Amino acid sequence: MTSIATKKPAQRLFVGIWFSLLLCITVFCVQHIRQGDAFESNILGLLPNSVSENIQSSTNPSLNIERKFVLLIGKANPSPNSALDASRELLHQLSDLNEVRIDQHNGEQLKQLQNFYQPYTNQLLTSTWRHRLTTDTPKSIAQAAYAELFSPVGTYRPYNFQHDPFNLAGDWLQQLLPQQGQFRASEIPSLKDGNQLWYVISGELQASPFSPDGQQALIYVLNNFAKNHQDLTILRSGIVFHAAEATALSTKEISTVGLGSILAIIVLVIAVFRSSKSLLAILATLSASVVAGLGSCFLIFDQVHLITIAFGSTLLGLAVDYCFHFLIKYRQLQNAQFAVQHMKKGLIFSAGSSILAYVFQFLSPLAGLQQIAVFMCAGLAAAAINIAVLGFYFNDSRSVSFSTYLQIFPKYIAPHYLRLTHTKLTTSFILLLSVIIMVAVIIHRGGSDDIRSLNSSSAGLIASEIKVQTLLNFPDQQRYLQISAQSSQQLLSHSALLANELNNNGVATSASHVIGLALPSLIQQQEDFALIKEKVYGPSGALTELCKLLANDCSAWPTKSIEFSSSLTPNNIPQGLKMLVPAFIMSNTLDTRILLARDTNIAPELNALINTEPNVLYVDTVANLSHSLQLLRHNTSLALGGFLIIFSLCLIAVYRNKALAPLIALGITITASIAFGANNGVSLFHILALLLVIGLSVDTSIFYLELGLNAETWLAAGLSAITSILAFGLLALSKVPVLHQFGSVVFVGLVCTWLISPLIFYLLNLNNIPPHVTRKCSDE
Amino acid sequence: MIRVLLFAISLLSCGANAGAAIEQLAIDAKSIQGINGKFTQSRHIAILSTPLRSAGEFRYQREIGLVWHVSHPVESTLEISYDKGLRLVNDDGEAKSVTGAELLTQLFLGLFSGNLDALLDIFNIDEHKDEATWRLHLTPKSDALRQHISHINIVGNNGVNAITVVETSGDRNEIHLLEQHIERSIE
Incomplete structure (x- = not known):
């Protein structure tokens, strides 16, 4: 021994x-x-660094998109009261968490967006208005606007009648926020899906969704809430829930x-x-x-x-x-x-x-x-x-x-x-x-390489995620067109032209998803300004015709005082507004992405169009991975x-x-x-x-x-x-x-x-x- | 598309503090099968020295919905029903759906049918009731809506008589329902 x-x-x-x-x-x-943060649960950590970096660079990192989450609380019941009370309770509980910041939905951000665009209201046109001003006479434009004033269906007007009598900027701003129309203006924003009423609570984590502390605090509150309100349905969307x-x-x-x-x-x-x-x-x-x-x-x-x-x-x-x-x-x-x-x-x-x-x-x-x-x-x-x-x-x-x-x-x-x-x-x-x-x-x-087969999320969570994204009309974030250019103005022109081509090919793209439509190039702004100046505020423009119909004193209108401003460029978008418009999120100075709708079919004609466009690339993230x-x-x-x-x-x-x-x-x-x-x-x-x-x-x-x-x-x-x-x-x-x-x-x-x-x-x-x-x- | 139907939003009004006035409205509406009537509208816009006045007729039937027809100074027709939502009818009689108007549909029909439950999460309601007349004062619950609508006043007796929508900008819209002929069910 x-x-x-x-x-x-x-x-x-x-x-x-x-x-x-x-x-x-x-x-x-x-x-x-x-010390904390010793462990992580991000599934991307399993992938090659080059691939995971590519996925994570899809959006502006400073916007922390991955920290966002959305909850829909609903009850299939004609009376929404119990769901509203419960949603209010959940909202308060989540607001008390240090690890979570709840979106206020108080219209402040919308107001900021409105204020940001206000100096440029006379140089921005939707494609519909551009077409109308080009083809219609000032008189017919005035008659349509006059009839609308008496319609029981009043149009949303972010700028008052004096500032924007034809609501040109209002319609333009509205196209940037297409999802707003689906929400009810209830105490907590809500939306209807058949007989089901959903209350919407959204927010973001203060730290990475893969950090266990914030993750667990949010999940703890939600699980307790679900346990106490078993008659309610709670839909969850956000990386944090998968993590x-x-x-x-x-x-x-x-x-x-x-x-x-x-x-x-x-x-x-x-x-x-x-x-x-x-x-x-x-x-x-x-x-x-x-x-x-x-x-x-x-x-x-x-x-x-x-x-x-x-x-x-x-x-x-x-x-x-x-x-x-x-x-x-x-x-x-x-x-x-x-x-x-x-x-x-x-x-x-x-x-x-x-x-x-x-x-x-x-x-x-x-x-x-x-x-x-x-x-x-x-x-x-x-x-x-x-x-x-x-x-x-x-x-x-x-x-x-x-x-x-x-x-x-x-x-x-x-x-x-x-x-x-x-x-x-x-x-x-x-x-x-x-x-x-x-x-x-x-x-x-044979082989089995589908990246989706590596997803460890439960079928219930995936179904919940898809339901939320469908109800809120989120586009398919896995498929997009990547456009690059040599200058920011060129990027704006190219993306707008491509969106136009896509629409001609039957692929509908929301203006809010195309940087060149959310922020037209300076050349486009100048053209639109000239059109507005002549057809709306010109001596025999639509405003003069509208005044005749209204039989009112129109001297307070800015008939001759409109001016062009050249400061509406990508560099001047305030950081706080970037979250409001998807196109801003998806764009950098010299490249941008146009997200495609979930049901978009990449037909041969569309493929041919993409292939003929220089600096345009069709990206299918799932297929690429x-x-x-x-x-x-x-x-x-x-x-x-x-x-x-x-x-x-x-x-x-x-x-x-x-x-x-x-x-x-x-x-x-x-x-x-x-x-x-x-x-x-x-x-x-x-x-x-x-x-x-x-x-x-x-x-x-x-x-x-x-x-x-x-x-x-x-x-x-x-x-x-x-x-x-x-x-x-x-x-x-x-x-x-x-x-x-x-x-x-x-x-x-x-x-x-x-x-x-x-x-x-x-x-x-x-x-x-x-x-x-x-x-x-x-x-x- | 964002549609804030100013007229309709005034009708949206219903209250969480539901009390005598709303109860009275519900009782009055419960037996209503249909209403025919006229309306006048005065729209006060700050920049215009005189208000914009219009007039027309409306027809409500419990089973079908509401038809709102502006006849003066320009013609336009609006149809509202639970199954088809809110639709604008053009000169050729073709109806075109107005997107984002689901809430308005609930409000219009809720007001005429007396069932305002679907709107209780949108407005705070103060109410006053005299012997024959009741008044509702509605204020938006959400900050977002408050940026557009300051408050709405509804006055009625044996049904809705007048609606006033006051916008945050100071503009306001006054609607009076006149010559109402009410068909009631036999109970």
Whole structure:
């Protein structure tokens, strides 16, 4: 037995450094978490940085569009009173939150927009008015305006009769706010949808929607409100609700996978080893793994994605493998240092191959996967180091034999494998045929790259989001035309011309979504000014004709005093007004986006029009992201193929002809993992999961090669497999698509490795204890 | 399209503090099957030295809705019903829907039918009732509406007699319902 007194100074130093390091990392992690914002739940964090940056740059970042949210509170009841009272109550509760700012809907912003455009009312025309002033006579224009004055349907007039007698600017302003007409002017704005009346509450978070604090405060209030008003329907729209669902889901997954793994480990250790010291050794190794994984992530990344933590829970299942091998070898040899020496090569190769697989994953452009790779690499390395430390100190006097468990393999398992080796040719043929069929199935299914399949939001929330967007007439933010120009004035002209062309092609675009219509170019403003000056305020203009009809003194009207102002340019739009008009949100100085209506069909004629327009690009974000994922999948598959070739050469170099066993087992495992784990087509995440399968499969084979396929190694591999199968099996049940895809592939891979590897060893007659192990055992 | 129907908004008026006057209106309207009558409208616009005066007829039938016909000085017709909403009828008799006028539809028909529940979240109502006459003073609940409408006064007895809409700008619109012939159901 090894005692503390007999430790070499170098060993003491090593152990001292290791525990000091772990202590520092633990303190660092605790401090980082206590500072807040240590974790994030943004699904975009999983995508390549270039792609997520592209999505996030779709709007002016200073406007914080992603923080906005909308709630619709409704009750299908002829009397809205209860819904109004409840909405008022919710409004007050939300207004009390420090993390949330509720939109006031007091008309102030509208007033600001009105005031901003007031100096320019005589140089702005809607396309309808432009057409009328061009084609109609002043007299007919005056007659129409006169008749309207007596109509019971009075037109909305933001500027008074004296300032804008024909309501030219009023109509122009109105086209910028087309959605205003659908709201009722109730105490809390509301809108009707058939018999359903919806009260609208909107606002924004003071911090990122992915920040748990603000997110949780809002959700807490809403959930309580929903609980107390079960007769009401609450529709939610906004990134914050999707982020909150993702957070809740990830937290649940972390608990499920983590707790499941730990419970399985504890049960297995108690059942097999029946020793508190063994349990302590395992818990110490797992703690070191998790602390090292988390600390490394905090060091490299500002925030750690919750999906990283959820996936990282599987680390427990992997790290415990090394402990099981160590503890079984310890029981066999009754000496910790000897046990470590025996498994040293296997441990290094096993941990090395897994870490290498994760290093490869780290090289992928997916930020989320890079985090997972760092977490797992550091965790596995820490587990391996901790095994070395156990070699110095572990001492368990309670040497309960687990001969019962050691009987399982020779008594119940090995005979079956032996029987199969008697029909070697048939077994080999069946295996080959199975592989061919599985490959055919994989090819038949093809790829699955639709980005929408990664959405973890519930069907209810997605339906709610769509309902709100439809009721409020929000355009499709995923599809748009991107226009670029060399100057801001050119951008205004081009976008207006393109909108006109779109309308001619049957694609209706609201003026509020086209920067060139919301803010005409100076040339257009000058043309409109000239038209207004002549046809409205000219000596024989429409105003003179209207005065005759009204039989009134019209001297107060600004007949001759109108002037052109050249200051209505994009640079002069106040920041506070930009949120009111979608076109302002979607525009930068030299580029803009025209959002398309949800039902817009990109017909060939429209496609041809877009293709002929220079500096115009049709963008379908969903299609583009899906295509990016497809490209990543192809590239990753090629890189994985390259990695497998190099890895195989390394195995052959180390193990010569014996390398055939791990390689055949690996080939079958990989094929089966994809065939059974990717039922809806192969995605990028299935391919990346194969890296884990490779690491785990090689782990098992290496231990069989190094220590021999016997009762002990099979038991150790079995215990490891059970914990990992449980961890990844729980992951396969995840509702987070990425985790589900990973879990499914690795789960099948683990089961396959556990069953197939011994068979291959038997078929290749490698099921004997290697001579070097036999020799060492006899020496000791 | 934003349509603030000034006339109609005056009719929008109904109250959260529903009391005797509104109750009286509801009782009066409950048995009404139809109303035929005339109206006059005086629109006072600050810049004009004399008000704009118009006149016409209206016809309300509980099952069909309301037809509002301006006959002088220019002709125009408005149809309002629950199923078709608010529509302007042109010279050829073709009806064109007015978008964004769902609220107005509720208000028009609510006033004539005496059922004003749908409007209770829009206005605060003060009411006065003399022996025969009742008066409603309506003020918008929302700041946004308050930027356009200052208040609305409705006077009636045995039905609505006069409506005055005062805009925030100071302009106002006065409507008088005259010569009303009411058809009541036999109970």
